[in-house]
Amino acid sequence: MIFTKVNNLPRRLNKDTHVNNLKFKQFVVFTTFCFLMSCKNDTVNLTEIQGKQLPIDSTLTQTDSIETFVEPYRKRINEVLDSTLAYAPKPLLLNDGERTSSMGNLMADIVFEQASPIFNSRSGNTLDFVVLNAGGVRSIISEGNVSARNAYEVMPFENYIEVVELNGSATRELINFVAKSSRRHPVAGIEIVTDKNGALESVNIQGRPFDENRNYYVASSDYLINGGPSVGFFDQIVSRTATDYLLRNALIDYFKKVDTLQAVADDRIKQMDQ
Numbered sequence: 001m002i003f004t005k006v007n008n009l010p011r012r013l014n015k016d017t018h019v020n021n022l023k024f025k026q027f028v029v030f031t032t033f034c035f036l037m038s039c040k041n042d043t044v045n046l047t048e049i050q051g052k053q054l055p056i057d058s059t060l061t062q063t064d065s066i067e068t069f070v071e072p073y074r075k076r077i078n079e080v081l082d083s084t085l086a087y088a089p090k091p092l093l094l095n096d097g098e099r100t101s102s103m104g105n106l107m108a109d110i111v112f113e114q115a116s117p118i119f120n121s122r123s124g125n126t127l128d129f130v131v132l133n134a135g136g137v138r139s140i141i142s143e144g145n146v147s148a149r150n151a152y153e154v155m156p157f158e159n160y161i162e163v164v165e166l167n168g169s170a171t172r173e174l175i176n177f178v179a180k181s182s183r184r185h186p187v188a189g190i191e192i193v194t195d196k197n198g199a200l201e202s203v204n205i206q207g208r209p210f211d212e213n214r215n216y217y218v219a220s221s222d223y224l225i226n227g228g229p230s231v232g233f234f235d236q237i238v239s240r241t242a243t244d245y246l247l248r249n250a251l252i253d254y255f256k257k258v259d260t261l262q263a264v265a266d267d268r269i270k271q272m273d274q
Contacts (some may be wrong), residue, residue, distance in 0.1 A: 002214070003104075004010055005273065007127075011026035011064040016186065022024055023072040026122075034104065037137065044091070044249055047196070048112045049094040049186060055133055061244065062218040067185075070120065072150055072169075073085055080148060081147060081148050081149040081152070082147050084145040084146070084147055084196065085146055085147055085148060085149060085252065085255035085256050086145075086146040086255040086258055086259060086260065087088070087144070087145060087146060087259065087260050087261070088141050088142070088143055088144060088145075088146050088260075088261045089141050089143065089260060089261075089262075090143050091140060091143050092106055092141040092261065092263055093140050093142065093265075094134075094137060094140055094184070095105055095184070096265045097184065097264075097265025097266070098185075098265075098271070099184060099267075099270060099271060100184055100186075100267075100268055100269050101137075101184045101186075101264045101265050102263045102264050102267045103137055103139075103140055103141060103154070103263070104137055104184055104185070104186035104259060105131070105188070105263050105265065105266065105268070106141075106188060106263035107132060107155075107186050107247075107251070107262070108130045108131075108186035108187055108261070109130075109188045110250055110254045111130045111132065111161055111188065111219055111250055112127065112129070112130045112188040112189055112219065113248065113254065114161075114245065114250040114253060114254055115127065115130075115161045115163065115219050115243050115245060115250065118243045118245060118274060119163045119217070119219070119241055119243060123163070123217075123242055125165075125217055126217065127163060127189070127218075127219055128189060128190075128205050128206060128216040128217045128218060129187065129189030129190040129205055129206070129216070129219075130187060130188040130189055130190075130218070130219045130220065131174060131178060131185060131186075131187050131189060131190075131206055131209050131218055131219075131220050131224075132185065132186040132187075132220060132221060132224070133221070133223075133224050133228065134181075134184050134185045134186070134187060135183075136155070136159065136221060136223065136224070136247075137154060137155070138153065138154060138155065138156055138157075139154045141154065141261065145207065146255055146261060148252050148255070150255075151248050151251040151252045151255065153248045154248075154251060155248040155251060156248075157223065157248075158246065158248075159221040159222055159223045159245075159246065159247045159248075160220075160222045160242065160244065160245060160246055161219055161220075161221065161245045161246075161247055161250060162219070162220065162221070162222045162225050162240060162241065162242050162243060163217055163218065163219045163240070163241045163243065164217070164218055164220070164225055164234065164237045164238075164239070164240050165215050165218075165219075165237065165239040165241075166215060166216055166218055166236065166237065166238060167215050167217070167236065167238055168211065168213055168214060168215065168216075169236070170213065170233045170234075170236035170237075171210070171215075171216045171218070171233075172211070173211055173233035173236075174218065174233040174234075175190075175192060175200065175203055175210070176200065176270065177233060178192060178196075178245055179192050179194045179198060179200055179269070180198045184269075185269075187268055187269060188206050188268075189205065189206055189272075190203065190204070190206075190240050190268065191203070191204045191205075191231035191267075191269075192268070192269045192270070193269050193270050194270065194271045194272065195271075195272050196266070196273060197250060198271065201272060215238055220234075221247060222242075224238070225237075242246075
């Protein structure tokens with residue numbers, strides 16, 4: 001009996017092995033078929049795109065549960081935004097000067113004052129002047145109380161203050177750009193005088209004549225430095241220092257530390273009549 005079982009064992013193993021091999025082959029064939037079918041390239045052509053405007057207005061119905069959840073946060077945000085930080089005795093406008101504006105001058109002066117100590121502490125150098133783009137100043141400040149909401153209206157973008165080091169040639173390009181522009185680009189720490197055709201007559205930086213043989217440290221927004229309006233002079237940066245300071249936060253911090261906002265459209269950029 002023992003020898004009979006042993007003799008039959010190889011035959012059963014051979015049979016089982018044959019069955020297993022057959023099943024494995026069937027599995028391979030099935031898997032290969034599925035793979036080939038999944039790789040079939042069906043050409044799909046876009047024939048039409050449809051869209052419609054979905055207005056967000058008073059016709060939309062509120063969801064009570066969401067409104068109840070949001071209301072305390074909305075109330076707190078409005079309290080913070082509308083709290084009085086300073087006072088403007090007269091409107092600060094965007095077009096009240098021939099080549100400058102009271103709002104633009106205030107913004108450039110704030111950037112200079114707020115960013116200078118940060119830049120000095122990080123680099124050991126002194127800020128020379130500020131140049132911002134006119135399009136970055138988005139609103140006036142009306143006469144009366146000034147709040148954080150005003151800062152968001154003036155600067156709604158998440159733009160940071162950065163300081164770049166420019167050589168004399170690039171600095172001259174920057175000055176020429178500001179001098180010849182038809183827009184009131186905010187500046188601080190620099191005085192530019194041009195003739196009636198827009199050619200440079202004189203340039204003073206921190207009260208000293210412009211020297212093309214030295215480098216200058218210029219504060220601006222990261223948007224402008226990164227090539228926002230495609231200005232060529234920021235392609236020649238010698239060094240770059242981040243302040244990690246939002247332009248809007250600089251405005252708010254300045255509003256908090258002063259009682260009254262004082263700014264006029266002065267002659268820091270001036271074009272001679274003849």
